[in-house]
Amino acid sequence: MKVAKFGGSSLSSSNQLKKVSKIIKNDPDIGAVVVSAPGRRFEDDIKVTDLLIALHANKITGLPYNEALDAILSRYEEIITGLGIGLEMLEKFRETILSYLQNITDNDRLLDALKSCGEDFNAQMLAEYLTLEGTAAKYYSPEDAGIYVTDEASNAQLLDESYDNIARLKDSEEVIVIPGFFGLSKNGNIVTFPRGGSDISGAIVARGLDAEIYENYTDQSHIYSAHPGFIENPHAIEELTYREMRELSYSGFGIFHDEALEPLYQVEIPVMIKNTNEPHIEGTKIVSKRALLKDIPVIGISCDVGFTAISVKDYLMNRQVGYMRKLLQIFENHRVSVEHMPSGIDNISIIARSKNLDGSKTEQVTEDINDQLEPEKVETEENLALLVIVGEGMEYTVGLANKATKALTENGINIRMMNQGASESSMVFAVKMSDYKKALSAVYNEYFRNID
Ligand SMILES: Nc1ncnc2c1ncn2[C@@H]1O[C@H](COP(=O)(O)OP(=O)(O)O)[C@@H](O)[C@H]1O
Numbered sequence: 020m021k022v023a024k025f026g027g028s029s030l031s032s033s034n035q036l037k038k039v040s041k042i043i044k045n046d047p048d049i050g051a052v053v054v055s056a057p058g059r060r061f062e063d064d065i066k067v068t069d070l071l072i073a074l075h076a077n078k079i080t081g082l083p084y085n086e087a088l089d090a091i092l093s094r095y096e097e098i099i100t101g102l103g104i105g106l107e108m109l110e111k112f113r114e115t116i117l118s119y120l121q122n123i124t125d126n127d128r129l130l131d132a133l134k135s136c137g138e139d140f141n142a143q144m145l146a147e148y149l150t151l152e153g154t155a156a157k158y159y160s161p162e163d164a165g166i167y168v169t170d171e172a173s174n175a176q177l178l179d180e181s182y183d184n185i186a187r188l189k190d191s192e193e194v195i196v197i198p199g200f201f202g203l204s205k206n207g208n209i210v211t212f213p214r215g216g217s218d219i220s221g222a223i224v225a226r227g228l229d230a231e232i233y234e235n236y237t238d239q240s241h242i243y244s245a246h247p248g249f250i251e252n253p254h255a256i257e258e259l260t261y262r263e264m265r266e267l268s269y270s271g272f273g274i275f276h277d278e279a280l281e282p283l284y285q286v287e288i289p290v291m292i293k294n295t296n297e298p299h300i301e302g303t304k305i306v307s308k309r310a311l312l313k314d315i316p317v318i319g320i321s322c323d324v325g326f327t328a329i330s331v332k333d334y335l336m337n338r339q340v341g342y343m344r345k346l347l348q349i350f351e352n353h354r355v356s357v358e359h360m361p362s363g364i365d366n367i368s369i370i371a372r373s374k375n376l377d378g379s380k381t382e383q384v385t386e387d388i389n390d391q392l393e394p395e396k397v398e399t400e401e402n403l404a405l406l407v408i409v410g411e412g413m414e415y416t417v418g419l420a421n422k423a424t425k426a427l428t429e430n431g432i433n434i435r436m437m438n439q440g441a442s443e444s445s446m447v448f449a450v451k452m453s454d455y456k457k458a459l460s461a462v463y464n465e466y467f468r469n470i471d
């Protein structure tokens with residue numbers, strides 16, 4: 020049995036839902052479907068999730084929200100009329116949103132409840148349309164399916180018992196349709212996963228139902244070795260590993276959520292990335308072990324912007340027992356998570372996302388380092404981009420780091436820092452944010468020029 024997840028780009032309009040219905044109808048192996056909220060129909064369009072967030076912002080600041088509500092409902096109206104479903108469903112959706120606005124008094128809880136509507140309404144419409152089209156289908160809310168999560172608003176984590184609950188749906192005669200992106204906490208709150216989290220819901224359902232494969236439908240036929248928005252005609256990946264995908268999605272490959280691999284890798288359910296607009300193309304497979312490790316040692320290069328490095332220099336740092344612990348404790352005290360730590364014998368740089376060092380946190384951290392460690396120098400560099408070169412074949416191949424440094428140097432790009440992951444499946448280069456497109460293109464050409 021397959022579980023198929025359809026992303027926002029696959030469900031942005033009635034025409035897209037028709038394509039989705041056809042895919043499900045043509046593949047009797049698809050036993051369960053997880054859906055996102057309607058995404059963008061064209062470049063400057065707004066995702067329904069963002070419209071719901073805007074509605075929430077108006078409500079909590081006391082501004083009128085009717086226009087925002089109409090913008091949301093008009094997206095569903097187009098889908099409902101385009102699919103020929105009864106308009107009573109639209110009224111039901113309006114009432115659901117209004118009841119959340121009227122009854123939920125906690126702002127964070129209200130935000131999650133409103134965000135959940137995006138996926139919840141899509142699932143109800145799709146189940147109805149599939150049935151109209153002759154494919155027996157049934158809508159299950161996360162509560163019906165037993166998807167229980169922790170109670171931290173907008174940051175749900177699955178409670179393991181959910182897998183057993185979902186497993187009870189295994190023998191369903193109808194195609195199961197579940198909204199992605201949220202679960203229910205034991206306190207009865209609707210709690211969403213982080214943004215892009217429908218991929219996580221799809222993975223959870225695939226694991227609960229013990230699927231043979233998790234198909235993830237989007238608007239691309241493959242995962243490419245570099246973001247197709249930055250590199251023209253990038254290499255299409257046939258197969259990559261869970262570990263490679265996690266590194267790449269964490270650092271910029273937004274096509275699949277990095278947290279969606281966790282439910283899958285232990286039970287080795289493969290993921291197939293497929294295109295709703297070209298479903299006949301096989302797509303890219305994510306598996307535990309891949310072929311061609313030696314022929315294609317590097318599988319992808321991602322790039323992520325918005326980092327800050329705080330660098331500490333202290334003569335004989337290496338001799339001072341407990342130095343790193345004290346330094347990291349300072350970051351922990353300020354609740355700043357650390358992304359990378361390139362180091363030498365007398366210096367270390369701590370790289371963090373700039374958004375986590377908001378307000379005056381950089382100054383506070385620097386002050387604490389100076390007070391507690393009394394180093395020679397503490398310096399901050401903002402506006403950095405990280406280029407992450409990923410491939411499990413790197414450990415078998417000599418000279419790969421050299422390729423990247425050569426490409427960057429030949430293109431006049433200053434390498435601000437570099438770091439090789441302990442696993443030898445990734446290398447990270449920090450460059451100035453203003454250089455990142457040039458850097459990505461230079462490094463991409465070096466590794467993939469001769470691979471079709
Ligand atoms: N390496 C990559 N290969 C393919 N697409 C990528 C890559 N990195 C980023 N993307 C982007 O991911 C997008 C698909 O993800 P997303 O917008 O979340 O889709 P969906 O709406 O289907 O969930 C693509 O349109 C593309 O711009």
Ligand SMILES: N[C@@H](CC(=O)OP(=O)(O)O)C(=O)O
Nearest residue numbers: 026027055068214215216217
């Ligand atoms: N709709 C949610 C969750 C999601 O996964 O969406 P998408 O499939 O469009 O990435 C969001 O926009 O974050």
